[in-house]
Amino acid sequence: MSKPIETVAVCGAGGTMGAGIAIVCARAGFRTICHDVADESLDRALRQTGNFFAKSVERGKMQAADKNAVMGRLSRTTALADLADADLVIEAVFEDLGVKRALFGRLDKVCPAHTMFASNTSTLSITEIAAGSGREDRVVGLHFCLPAQLMRLIEVSPGINTSDATLRTAWAWCEKAGQLPVRTQDKPGFILNALLIPFLNDCIRAVEAGVAAPADIDTAIKGGLGYRMGPLELIDLIGLDTQVRLCEAFYPITLDPRAAAPPLLRRMVAAGLLGRKSGRGFFTYDAGKMFGA
Amino acid sequence: MRYSISQRGESSSFPPGDAFLAGASAGGEVAIHLGTPIKIDATKAAILVELGTECLGVHTGEKAGEEGSNVLGFARYRNGRDAPSQLIELVRQPHTRPEAIAAAKVVFEAAGLVVVVCSDQAGRIIDRLVRPKYNAALRFLDEGLATAKDMDLTCRLGLGYPDGPIERVERGGLAYHHDVTAALFAVTGAAAYAPARRAVVARQRDGKE
Numbered sequence: 097m098s099k100p101i102e103t104v105a106v107c108g109a110g111g112t113m114g115a116g117i118a119i120v121c122a123r124a125g126f127r128t129i130c131h132d133v134a135d136e137s138l139d140r141a142l143r144q145t146g147n148f149f150a151k152s153v154e155r156g157k158m159q160a161a162d163k164n165a166v167m168g169r170l171s172r173t174t175a176l177a178d179l180a181d182a183d184l185v186i187e188a189v190f191e192d193l194g195v196k197r198a199l200f201g202r203l204d205k206v207c208p209a210h211t212m213f214a215s216n217t218s219t220l221s222i223t224e225i226a227a228g229s230g231r232e233d234r235v236v237g238l239h240f241c242l243p244a245q246l247m248r249l250i251e252v253s254p255g256i257n258t259s260d261a262t263l264r265t266a267w268a269w270c271e272k273a274g275q276l277p278v279r280t281q282d283k284p285g286f287i288l289n290a291l292l293i294p295f296l297n298d299c300i301r302a303v304e305a306g307v308a309a310p311a312d313i314d315t316a317i318k319g320g321l322g323y324r325m326g327p328l329e330l331i332d333l334i335g336l337d338t339q340v341r342l343c344e345a346f347y348p349i350t351l352d353p354r355a356a357a358p359p360l361l362r363r364m365v366a367a368g369l370l371g372r373k374s375g376r377g378f379f380t381y382d383a384g385k386m387f388g389a
Numbered sequence: 390m391r392y393s394i395s396q397r398g399e400s401s402s403f404p405p406g407d408a409f410l411a412g413a414s415a416g417g418e419v420a421i422h423l424g425t426p427i428k429i430d431a432t433k434a435a436i437l438v439e440l441g442t443e444c445l446g447v448h449t450g451e452k453a454g455e456e457g458s459n460v461l462g463f464a465r466y467r468n469g470r471d472a473p474s475q476l477i478e479l480v481r482q483p484h485t486r487p488e489a490i491a492a493a494k495v496v497f498e499a500a501g502l503v504v505v506v507c508s509d510q511a512g513r514i515i516d517r518l519v520r521p522k523y524n525a526a527l528r529f530l531d532e533g534l535a536t537a538k539d540m541d542l543t544c545r546l547g548l549g550y551p552d553g554p555i556e557r558v559e560r561g562g563l564a565y566h567h568d569v570t571a572a573l574f575a576v577t578g579a580a581a582y583a584p585a586r587r588a589v590v591a592r593q594r595d596g597k598e
Contacts, residue, residue, distance in 0.1 A: 312505040319476035
């Protein structure tokens with residue numbers, strides 16, 4: 097992989113995570129191609145990106161000229177064929193093995209041999225995503241944290257067939273992009289979600305078991321451990337339906353009972369209590385205020 | 390509200406020199422037991438017994454879910470060797486008198502402590518929830534998922550925690566973690582609480598360092 101990375105394509109750039117990754121790339125000086133299947137998603141994401149940089153200028157974190165330069169490095173497309181110039185493609189599409197594998201398979205026919213593929217998956221296996229891509233040695237996991245434009249950490253995970261050169265290139269790219277890479281094995285949830293998802297489930301089970309009220313559990317965790325946000329407030333923010341989906345991705349692979357969706361979580365989702373987005377989860381949200389449920 | 394303290398040995402919640410100890414006065418409406426056997430006294434607003442890893446029921450006895458009086462358990466959360474936090478876990482039983490809970494809150498909150506109420510279950514709130522996570526992190530370390538430094542860094546940067554699981558459990562003491570998880574495992578039988586290998590090693594080596 098001798099050609100330096102100059103152009104990065106982000107697939108799923110119309111989503112929250114993809115848009116954040118595109119910001120990281122463009123801000124670091126890479127020509128960045130934002131790809132999504134829906135034009136409207138790209139419209140919204142690029143509008144939000146413009147707002148993000150405008151706020152950076154407003155707060156004195158960025159010069160207006162730099163903002164224009166960064167925005168100038170961003171281009172958009174809904175056609176995969178336009179990714180033919182990319183040296184690195186980072187996918188942040190729907191968290192589904194079939195979707196990701198199909199994307200890499202199609203990209204293999206579009207991109208030149210030197211192009212490296214990276215997956216932003218949070219729960220799936222890099223080895224499995226890479227399988228059948230036609231370039232298993234040039235596929236690597238780059239898991240950004242949400243919101244990507246603000247969080248520096250990237251979990252870097254090589255699959256079984258990832259070459260040492262690919263891993264080195266990915267690592268160096270993370271550093272050049274101003275991010276902080278940490279290396280993990282290709283195991284479910286890597287570090288972050290392997291620790292977080294079961295912990296959040298344990299908190300839900302504690303509510304269900306009558307250990308304490310949600311507000312007391314959150315106060316205990318914040319007061320005793322110094323966490324900025326209580327776990328149940330965090331689940332409300334993530335979305336209870338999303339937590340179910342994460343469990344469903346995680347549990348069948350690990351068979352860890354702690355990773356299984358707790359019955360209370362499923363009942364709450366069935367009742368329409370999805371967290372902040374529905375106005376009620378473990379807490380009730382009203383005009384930005386939070387009350388214990 | 391005045392409180393009296395009856396103490397034997399060192400308290401985990403209130404180490405020597407803690408201002409809370411100095412605030413006690415004989416004959417207070419709330420009686421606090423730090424390592425001493427409780428004396429039932431219905432005239433007290435509350436009787437508070439400091440807990441270790443045991444349940445409150447060990448001190449009061451249990452009656453098929455009908456237990457509860459003016460006796461509450463409590464522990465000021467601390468991570469083993471770390472200094473105590475400002476958090477008090479107040480342990481109630483199904484029929485604990487609400488006035489007793491209120492009195493206990495008044496006493497602790499007047500001392501600047503934050504109080505949460507939980508039922509009489511193993512590990513109370515924090516140990517019940519975080520010890521499996523520390524066990525998992527220790528196992529991941531053994532299995533080579535990532536280095537201790539990277540796991541800690543990931544939790545600090547990715548989740549905004551003040552410290553990572555490995556540095557925290559080591560700072561608190563792996564042997565201490567062993568004892569807490571062993572007590573939880575004895576009650577729950579859940580594999581998540583079975584002491585991690587590194588904790589077992591630390592307990593077995595205890596005193597040899």
